[in-house]
Amino acid sequence: MDPAEETALLDSIQKWVDREVRPVVMHHDHNDIWPAELVDQMAEMGLFGATIGSEYGGLGLPATTYAKIVSQIASYWMAITGIFNSHLIMAVAVERFGTPEQKAEWLPKFATGEIRGGLALTEPNAGTDLQAIRTTAVRDGDDYVINGTKTWISNGLNGSCFALLVKTDPKAEPRYKGMSLFIAPKGPGFTTGKKFEKLGYKGIDSAELIFDNYRIPAANLIGGVEGQGFFQATGGLELGRINVAARGVGLAEGALRLATDYAQQRQTMGKPIADHQAIQLYLGDMVTRARAARLLTFDAAEAYDRGERCDMQAGMAKYFASEAAVKNSQEAMRIYGGYSYSKEYEIERFYRDSMLMCIGEGTNEMQRMIIAKQWVKRNPA
Amino acid sequence: MKVLVPVKRVVDYNVKVRVKSDGTGVELANVKMSMNPFDEIAVEEAIRLKEKGVVTEIVAVSIGVQQSQETIRTALAMGADRGILVVTDQPTESLAVAKILAAIAKEEAPQLIILGKQAIDDDANQTGQMLSGLLGWPQGTFASKITADGAMVTVEREIDGGAETVELKLPAVVTTDLRLNEPRYASLPNIMKAKSKPIASKTPADYGVDATPRLQILKVVEPSKRTAGVKVKTVDELVDKLKVLGAIG
Ligand SMILES: Cc1cc2nc3c(=O)[nH]c(=O)nc-3n(C[C@H](O)[C@H](O)[C@H](O)COP(=O)(O)OP(=O)(O)OC[C@H]3O[C@@H](n4cnc5c(N)ncnc54)[C@H](O)[C@@H]3O)c2cc1C
Numbered sequence: 001m002d003p004a005e006e007t008a009l010l011d012s013i014q015k016w017v018d019r020e021v022r023p024v025v026m027h028h029d030h031n032d033i034w035p036a037e038l039v040d041q042m043a044e045m046g047l048f049g050a051t052i053g054s055e056y057g058g059l060g061l062p063a064t065t066y067a068k069i070v071s072q073i074a075s076y077w078m079a080i081t082g083i084f085n086s087h088l089i090m091a092v093a094v095e096r097f098g099t100p101e102q103k104a105e106w107l108p109k110f111a112t113g114e115i116r117g118g119l120a121l122t123e124p125n126a127g128t129d130l131q132a133i134r135t136t137a138v139r140d141g142d143d144y145v146i147n148g149t150k151t152w153i154s155n156g157l158n159g160s161c162f163a164l165l166v167k168t169d170p171k172a173e174p175r176y177k178g179m180s181l182f183i184a185p186k187g188p189g190f191t192t193g194k195k196f197e198k199l200g201y202k203g204i205d206s207a208e209l210i211f212d213n214y215r216i217p218a219a220n221l222i223g224g225v226e227g228q229g230f231f232q233a234t235g236g237l238e239l240g241r242i243n244v245a246a247r248g249v250g251l252a253e254g255a256l257r258l259a260t261d262y263a264q265q266r267q268t269m270g271k272p273i274a275d276h277q278a279i280q281l282y283l284g285d286m287v288t289r290a291r292a293a294r295l296l297t298f299d300a301a302e303a304y305d306r307g308e309r310c311d312m313q314a315g316m317a318k319y320f321a322s323e324a325a326v327k328n329s330q331e332a333m334r335i336y337g338g339y340s341y342s343k344e345y346e347i348e349r350f351y352r353d354s355m356l357m358c359i360g361e362g363t364n365e366m367q368r369m370i371i372a373k374q375w376v377k378r379n380p381a
Numbered sequence: 382m383k384v385l386v387p388v389k390r391v392v393d394y395n396v397k398v399r400v401k402s403d404g405t406g407v408e409l410a411n412v413k414m415s416m417n418p419f420d421e422i423a424v425e426e427a428i429r430l431k432e433k434g435v436v437t438e439i440v441a442v443s444i445g446v447q448q449s450q451e452t453i454r455t456a457l458a459m460g461a462d463r464g465i466l467v468v469t470d471q472p473t474e475s476l477a478v479a480k481i482l483a484a485i486a487k488e489e490a491p492q493l494i495i496l497g498k499q500a501i502d503d504d505a506n507q508t509g510q511m512l513s514g515l516l517g518w519p520q521g522t523f524a525s526k527i528t529a530d531g532a533m534v535t536v537e538r539e540i541d542g543g544a545e546t547v548e549l550k551l552p553a554v555v556t557t558d559l560r561l562n563e564p565r566y567a568s569l570p571n572i573m574k575a576k577s578k579p580i581a582s583k584t585p586a587d588y589g590v591d592a593t594p595r596l597q598i599l600k601v602v603e604p605s606k607r608t609a610g611v612k613v614k615t616v617d618e619l620v621d622k623l624k625v626l627g628a629i630g
Contacts, residue, residue: 004451008458008572011415015566046569059569 001065013069017076025077029349032202034158047084049111052091056107064301067246074250078353082204085243086118086154089236090163097223097232117159120150120209121233128366131175137166146214156192156207161185165233168226176230181222189214200352238311241318244361245297248321252290252328255350259332282331293321312374319367322357329354382492383438384427387482388420390445390452391502404600416452419497422557425564426527427495428460435529438462444478446470457575458567464580469592477592479511484588498523498556509556519549523558
């Protein structure tokens with residue numbers, strides 16, 4: 001992408017954040033209110049179509065530009081990036097694996113935000129172990145009938161359509177061969193549970209999706225062939241990890257920005273605390289960590305844009321950036337001293353929000369195991 | 382009607398400017414540049430007039446280095462229809478700019494030219510007035526409200542001690558003040574669409590203008606540092622201190 005054009009996009013995002021997001025973030029976060037006005041503005045800004053191809057009315061942004069946008073917004077309020085991020089992962093599944101008819105029908109509506117949604121994989125008994133899901137889809141004439149429960153689904157209440165992972169053949173061995181992915185709009189038989197109360201990631205709704213004889217046309221089976229679902233749902237993971245890494249970068253940089261300002265304003269023993277060596281050690285670590293997280297993330301994003309395999313880079317970026325987010329927000333808490341604990345300051349939100357980055361999109365335990373396995377495989381003794 | 386909006390590329394208003402070590406000007410290398418904020422207000426006003434159906438075409442003009450094209454693109458992304466870039470590497474002085482704009486106005490025949498009241502780099506506040514003089518068109522400077530129909534434009538102006546309303550016969554020159562509007566930020570789709578809007582590339586010579594600077598900058602210096610304040614506990618102490626400083630008798 002032309003650098004001048006990318007700068008123009010990021011400038012506009014910054015103006016939007018400064019004018020619309022920053023004044024309302026605390027109110028929405030503290031009261032866990034879904035930011036309806038911001039969502040309308042995100043649609044207007046084109047964010048719901050950011051990565052969708054221009055032939056479907058999207059912006060067709062490369063992963064690097066998209067990751068820059070995500071980290072920039074996340075450095076002020078991470079949670080709202082989930083509103084378009086989860087939606088775009090659903091769109092990616094349709095764009096990469098859907099039939100031409102499915103792309104023509106759904107992508108233009110996804111791109112404008114007329115239809116918004118997310119990705120429904122996790123179940124009460126299956127998170128990391130996705131192949132253990134129990135939701136089933138049974139063919140009945142031109143339809144499928146779906147039964148089961150999904151949990152922790154981002155945008156579950158306010159979204160109207162989900163990429164839904166099910167078993168079309170629960171007896172298949174290996175288990176992944178019996179899995180399929182559907183485009184599932186809300187309708188009869190598809191209800192939602194109550195909104196989850198969470199530590200952080202407020203403003204965006206997480207909920208249970210309940211399917212009770214939910215009937216859906218066979219035309220909604222992504223790609224039109226059963227048994228591809230596991231591959232389709234995890235095929236977007238490189239991009240998914242880059243996205244979460246970008247959020248981690250944003251949180252790490254945001255915590256650093258707040259701490260940097262505070263350390264120069266707060267005085268003890270007659271000088272700003274930034275002049276005390278103990279605080280300098282924190283700041284030195286935080287700057288370095290944020291920079292390393294950024295470089296790892298854009299290393300992965302650039303490889304992705306070049307069309308190279310980048311699962312290992314994306315995994316390292318996701319792992320490192322999410323841990324950087326946690327550490328930087330913790331150390332920013334130290335720098336703020338007692339005020340870090342006050343809800344009148346913003347830093348406690350970074351502390352609450354950052355932990356999620358280590359869990360979602362493949363836990364950091366799994367990331368390290370996958371990185372290690374890849375590494376050993378590429379370096380046989 | 383057609384509106385002409387000149388837009389200038391300046392150091393972004395968020396940047397803390399630094400004087401170059403040789404004292405010849407301010408540091409521009411690796412400094413974020415943006416559209417002059419008063420010009421953004423001018424573009425916004427033109428777009429609002431277009432949305433009201435009064436204006437049919439908005440032409441954004443920038444005079445300066447090649448990268449001023451980015452400033453025109455910003456105007457196009459906000460909603461201007463096309464651009465004219467007049468490339469010159471020399472410092473742009475108000476009179477030369479006014480002469481070029483006057484020549485463009487003769488060629489394009491707009492009904493209205495909306496400029497920022499000043500650019501935040503030199504704060505000269507004279508280009509609009511000079512342009513009005515060169516063209517012999519009426520001027521409404523420091524506008525805080527603009528209403529236009531096909532024949533007239535009404536401008537509420539900010540003046541010392543209040544507001545003044547003037548009615549100008551078109552064609553006219555109007556300059557914007559801060560309170561006129563709050564400029565929009567361009568949406569990402571509009572930024573990307575702006576790529577395909579046309580920008581004509583020209584030089585001052587194309588308009589028969591010699592843009593060689595008439596002014597010579599002798600020296601640029603930082604404002605002198607303010608000495609730190611002191612806190613006083615009581616009004617009596619304050620009065621004493623002021624007396625010591627000779628601020629009161
Ligand atoms: C706020 C929030 C939003 C979410 N949004 C979505 C969403 O939009 N869509 C969606 O589908 N899901 C969503 N999730 C679910 C999330 O993806 C899962 O919570 C995550 O995948 C972990 O699964 P789990 O909770 O079942 O934990 P488990 O899989 O039970 O893991 C528990 C612990 O065991 C470890 N572990 C598990 N398996 C292994 C193994 N084989 N080897 C070593 N260690 C292991 C894990 O690393 C972890 O430490 C969301 C979760 C949260 C909290």
